[in-house]
Amino acid sequence: MDEETKVLYQRISILCGPIFVTTFVIFWAWMGHNLPPPHPDDAAQLFTDRYVNNLTSIRIGFLVALVTICLYLPWVGYTTARMMRIETGPYPVLSYLQLMGGALTVMVVSISMWCWVVAAQRPERSPEITQMLTDAGWLMNDTVYMCTTLQMWAMAFCVMADKKSKVPLMPNWACWLTIFCGATFFPASLTAVLRSGPFAYDGLIGFWIPYPAWLIWEFTASYFLLTDLNRRVREGRVEEVVASPHGGLLQGGK
Amino acid sequence: MSPDIEAPSSRPRSPEPRRLPGVEGVWAFVFADMTMFAVMFGSFMWDRHRNPLAFEESRHLLNATFGGINTLILLTSSLFVVLAIEALKAERALRARWLFALALACGFAFMLAKAFEYGEKFQAGISMLSNDFFMYYFILTGIHLGHVIVGNVVLAVMSIKSASATNQASSLANYEAGATYWHMVDLLWILLFPILYLLR
Numbered sequence: 001m002d003e004e005t006k007v008l009y010q011r012i013s014i015l016c017g018p019i020f021v022t023t024f025v026i027f028w029a030w031m032g033h034n035l036p037p038p039h040p041d042d043a044a045q046l047f048t049d050r051y052v053n054n055l056t057s058i059r060i061g062f063l064v065a066l067v068t069i070c071l072y073l074p075w076v077g078y079t080t081a082r083m084m085r086i087e088t089g090p091y092p093v094l095s096y097l098q099l100m101g102g103a104l105t106v107m108v109v110s111i112s113m114w115c116w117v118v119a120a121q122r123p124e125r126s127p128e129i130t131q132m133l134t135d136a137g138w139l140m141n142d143t144v145y146m147c148t149t150l151q152m153w154a155m156a157f158c159v160m161a162d163k164k165s166k167v168p169l170m171p172n173w174a175c176w177l178t179i180f181c182g183a184t185f186f187p188a189s190l191t192a193v194l195r196s197g198p199f200a201y202d203g204l205i206g207f208w209i210p211y212p213a214w215l216i217w218e219f220t221a222s223y224f225l226l227t228d229l230n231r232r233v234r235e236g237r238v239e240e241v242v243a244s245p246h247g248g249l250l251q252g253g254k
Numbered sequence: 255m256s257p258d259i260e261a262p263s264s265r266p267r268s269p270e271p272r273r274l275p276g277v278e279g280v281w282a283f284v285f286a287d288m289t290m291f292a293v294m295f296g297s298f299m300w301d302r303h304r305n306p307l308a309f310e311e312s313r314h315l316l317n318a319t320f321g322g323i324n325t326l327i328l329l330t331s332s333l334f335v336v337l338a339i340e341a342l343k344a345e346r347a348l349r350a351r352w353l354f355a356l357a358l359a360c361g362f363a364f365m366l367a368k369a370f371e372y373g374e375k376f377q378a379g380i381s382m383l384s385n386d387f388f389m390y391y392f393i394l395t396g397i398h399l400g401h402v403i404v405g406n407v408v409l410a411v412m413s414i415k416s417a418s419a420t421n422q423a424s425s426l427a428n429y430e431a432g433a434t435y436w437h438m439v440d441l442l443w444i445l446l447f448p449i450l451y452l453l454r
Contacts, residue, residue, distance in 0.1 A: 160279070176279030180286040187397060197386065198297045199393060205294065 010229055013078035016071040017222035021215045023068035031061025037202040038134060040195040044127035047134050051123040058120050062113045069109050076102030079155060082169065082225065086162045094158040101151025108147065112140040138201040143192050145185035152182035152217060167231065170224040181213040276431035284438045291442055295449055298390045305386065312387035320371040321451040324364050325443060331360030332440045335433045342429055347417055354413035361406040368399055391450055398446055401439045408432045
């Protein structure tokens with residue numbers, strides 16, 4: 001593969017990040033009627049009504065979002081390769097952690113939407129079951145977040161420890177905000193216990209802070225990844241981007 | 255503040271440019287984290303405003319003595335951290351190590367007092383699900399306790415590392431970043447304590 005093509009794929013991989021965020025907002029949040037989320041303390045019949053009254057929109061929303069969530073994967077792939085240029089050598093543990101965390105994030109969010117797709121497939125079923133599927137989807141996202149938190153923390157710690165780059169991949173404040181955004185997920189565990197108020201899955205701390213924090217982080221990190229790629233291309237350091245796991249061994253210390 | 259004032263004063267007293275202690279990012283973190291707490295405090299005040307009687311009744315069930323002791327513990331630990339940073343600046347690494355260790359001991363004491371306090375509540379049959387006041391009480395103090403646990407790890411690392419610390423600006427900045435975080439944990443408690451325990 002020639003250098004130009006490599007750079008093209010790298011650029012596409014980074015752009016998948018903001019495209020994922022945009023499609024997530026449109027299809028998951030807006031068409032999927034998750035803005036605002038259903039109220040967990042509502043009667044079961046209201047959950048069924050929500051699906052019946054917006055059936056086409058919810059079906060299209062989640063089915064498309066289930067496809068576009070995978071745009072997260074190329075982004076994670078590029079980020080891993082870029083981190084390996086910082087974490088050179090045969091033990092790129094933070095890069096691997098970011099890779100696993102990112103890949104699992106796609107599965108967690110997918111399984112969550114899959115619950116809602118199942119609920120929307122047969123909305124005439126018993127309202128209690130629809131309610132359960134809705135709850136299960138939300139609790140999948142809201143309690144199985146740690147892989148995403150670790151993904152974010154691994155990236156932040158790696159970039160902060162970079163002593164080689166003249167211009168760091170992300171500025172220090174962005175690394176700390178990454179750590180903060182990952183930490184905002186922790187109170188979401190309370191959604192498993194509390195069904196009303198700010199800590200429920202439709203609440204301020206259960207929804208309105210952690211979900212935007214994740215998307216804002218993804219957007220911000222993409223911006224800095226793209227700036228960094230452009231800088232490397234401009235400075236003619238394209239060859240540095242070889243993304244083989246052995247690249248660090250062969251070209252370490254650049 | 256530090257007894258070994260001769261060390262800093264022996265340096266040339268040229269006016270140093272003002273600089274942010276620690277690394278810039280820790281301040282971004284502090285701002286974001288305190289905003290998050292401000293949102294939770296606001297949420298608490300909103301719900302309290304809607305149900306003042308229940309909140310006031312429940313408040314009387316809290317043990318302000320525990321809260322007060324924990325305030326003193328955290329203020330003392332912050333003082334130790336200030337002295338430890340001063341010691342590092344004066345290149346007295348061993349002294350810094352012990353001061354960080356004392357701050358860490360305060361952190362453990364805070365956790366112990368919190369465990370007793372929670373235990374007292376559980377024995378009285380009070381939990382997070384008892385009412386809205388206790389939901390906020392357990393969650394706000396719980397999230398703060400999480401910050402204390404992280405802070406204890408930070409203090410332990412600083413204590414261990416400071417024995418071999420150099421007075422390089424980059425090294426000092428890392429210690430200042432850790433200290434900044436710990437002062438934030440202290441400050442959050444100073445806000446939490448009156449809002450939960452004292453506000454009538």
